[in-house]
Amino acid sequence: MFGDCTRRLDALAARWNTTRTHVALAVVLVTLSRQTADGAAHVGTGGGRSLRLAFPPGLPLREAADRVARHLPGAPGPLTVVTPNPESDLPERIEVEVAPGADGGLALRGTCAPRQMDRLVHALRHPYGPGGTVRDVPVACPADEADLRTWEHAPAPMPATTLDRAFARIARAHPERVAVRLPDAPGTPPPTRRLTYGRAEAEASLLASALVRSGVQLGEPVIVECENPARAAIDLLAVLRAGAVCVPVGRASPERARQVAGLSGARWALCAPRSRAVWERHCRLPADPEGAPARDEPAVEGCLPRSDFTETAFLLVEDGPGLPVRARLSAHTAWTSAIAARIERIGRASTGVVAGGDPSSPAGLSAMWWAFACGATLRWLGSSDPLTVPRDTGAGPPDALFPPEGYGRLLDALDPDGCGEGIGAVVLTGAPCDGDLVKRHFARSPGTRLLAEFSGDRGPLPWTARELTPADAECRLLPNAGRPSDNVRLRVLDESGRSLPPGLIGEVCADGGALPYELLLRDGAMARSLTGHDLRSGRLGQLRADGSLELTGELPLG
Structure with a gap:
């Protein structure tokens, strides 16, 4: 009645x-x-x-x-x-x-x-x-809304540290440990293809000091060209140590450089010598950090590090054909929380993390900081064909992290003996994967764990995660994206932005301390928030009775 x-x-x-x-x-x-x-x-x-x-x-x-x-x-x-x-x-x-x-x-x-x-x-x-x-x-009644509130994870502990300080602790304890290992190149001594934690820490401190002396302010965005993973690690650490915000990009064309500089508002850029002509049109380039300091000026600034775990660490710029340029801001706590959740699911990557592609990509950055948080080696694959996964005798197999399409290309390019039991676990991050990739993985590496992390915004910080099994190979597009990661709240919204109860399909959105906290669009000199506190995925899905997320399709355009 x-x-x-x-x-x-x-x-x-x-x-x-x-x-x-x-x-x-x-x-x-x-x-x-x-x-x-x-x-x-x-x-x-x-x-x-x-x-x-x-x-x-x-x-x-x-x-x-x-x-x-x-x-x-x-x-x-x-x-x-x-x-x-x-x-x-x-x-x-x-x-x-x-x-x-x-x-x-x-x-x-x-x-x-x-x-x-x-x-x-x-x-x-x-x-x-x-x-x-x-x-x-x-559509939802008050009882539905009460259930949705009970599904929200109690906030997991946020590590009270920054990415650069965590790296520094490992560097002090194990300075000779290899942080980044690049593929061996003909005619190049192997030691030059390896960056140790101690060397990275020392060079990052010098560069951070140069940035501070050049006038880089706290919270100021600094563009970092990430073409070489070893150089990128030093530059990113330096920017964070100076209390600035990293804007990682790959090798950029003049138009791309103009676009990124305009969107981020960055006054400064760190780049390779051959890219100076591209970036100096839009940004200032700091003095050579290896140059001699002024008289009576210490080599390393005493104020370092200036980073704070509550402050912004990264501004990630994203664009695509026919899409507006966007940028996501994420704090140190978002990264440390996401990495802690991955370690809890998988275990510590004690020997290494295998990755490849663009170091400035979401998967590249995610692999880098996962390896550094574990005190492991980031093992960057080259472009040789066929590829082989590097192994250290007696050290145990490394783990690997790739986007689904990148892992598919890796399986295509690996030589017949280049995988198998040489990998401890494979993490697929970003977009959902399909059953064919799962089938290929277990056919080649039946004893290797396979975990999928879904990021609705295609960023490096996962929204959900689940472990895949050979039975998942029967799904064309894996609908079950898993349960929310720590400090992530999932919501399925109707057209009016209201939360839908389990079983009803709407757009998948998320927010929380382990995700970016703002999405910006700049048109000329103007920036505004696109989504408020929720990140939109552009995908349709529903919450299941166990609190996991099931994806059902793409949101219709228009």
């Missing part, structure tokens, strides 16, 4: 020249249509007729009530509503009836579960204005 809202329904019915029964039935059918695969209510009236009633989000509720009155005139009695949605846990067929109540109001009867009935009653009691639309109809 919902006689308490009859007066509001009567007012709308009078204004819209219809009956309160049809207004109420329109709200019920709109609510049920949200759980169908095609966004429409498939209604059987008991007389053999079957109607398909579509309710687009922008449709005025008045027109929705008119459609119901036109197609279901009179008192139709119980209606059978079919909700075909193979990805949903909700029932496929229910019977509902809106009828006069004994108290002069209206009564709602249905064969659905109590929770579903609560959703329908909550939607009927919602106060609608004369200009209300379909998107104003709530």
Whole structure:
């Protein structure tokens, strides 16, 4: 019974020249249509007729009530509503009836579960204005919202350190340990292809001091060209140690350099000598950090490090064909929290992390800081064909981290003996992977663990994670993306930005301390937040009863 809202329904019915029964039935059918695969209510009236009633989000509720009155005139009695949605846990067929109540109001009867009935009653009691639309109809009831709140992870401990200070601790304890290992090159002595923790720490301190003396301010963005992983590690550490914000980029064209400098507002850039002509048009380049300091000036500034774990560490610039340039800001705590969660899932990468591609890419940065947090060696693969995974006898197998497409290319390029038991675990990060990649992995390396991390914003900080098995090879696109990572809150939102309960499909969004906290777009000199506190994935999905995320497709463009 919902006689308490009859007066509001009567007012709308009078204004819209219809009956309160049809207004109420329109709200019920709109609510049920949200759980169908095609966004429409498939209604059987008991007389053999079957109607398909579509309710687009922008449709005025008045027109929705008119459609119901036109197609279901009179008192139709119980209606059978079919909700075909193979990805949903909700029932496929229910019977509902809106009828006069004994108290002069209206009564709602249905064969659905109590929770579903609560959703329908909550939607009927919602106060609608004369200009209300379909998107104003709530789908979740208060009990759903309470469940969603209980699913939010209790915040995991945030490591009270910064990326550069964690690196410095390892460098002091193990200065001769190799931090970055590049592929051996013909005619090049192997020691020159290895960067130790002690050397990286010393060179980063000198460069950080040069940045401070040059006038780099706390929190100021500094562009870092990441072409050589060893040089990139030193430059990124230096920028963080100076208390500035890293803007990592690959080798850039003049137009790309102009775009990145304009978006980030960076005054400074660190780059290779051959790229100076590109960047000096837009940024200042600091003095040579290896040059002699001024008289009576210490080689390393006593104020270092100036980083703080609560402050921003990275500004990641992203663009693509036909897309606006965007940038994500992330704090040290987001990175340290994400890395701690990965170590908890997989264990410490004690010997090394194998990676390749662009060091400034999300996967490249994620692999770098995972290795450094563990005091392990970042083993960067070259472009030789066929590829081989480097191994250290007696040290144990390294782990590997790649985006799904990058790991697929690695499997194509590896020589027949280049993988197998030579890898301890493989982490796929970023986009969801498909069953074919899972099948190829276990066919080649049946004893190697495979873990998938999903990042809805295609960034280096994962939203969800799960371990894959050979059984997952049967899925074309793995729908189960796993459970949220520590300090990440997942939400599935409808068109109006409201949270949907489990089983209902909407856009997958996320926020939390282990994710970027702002998304910027700059048009000329103007920057604004695109999504508020939520990061949007552009993907459709639903929450499952166990709190995991299931992906169902891409959000339609437009």
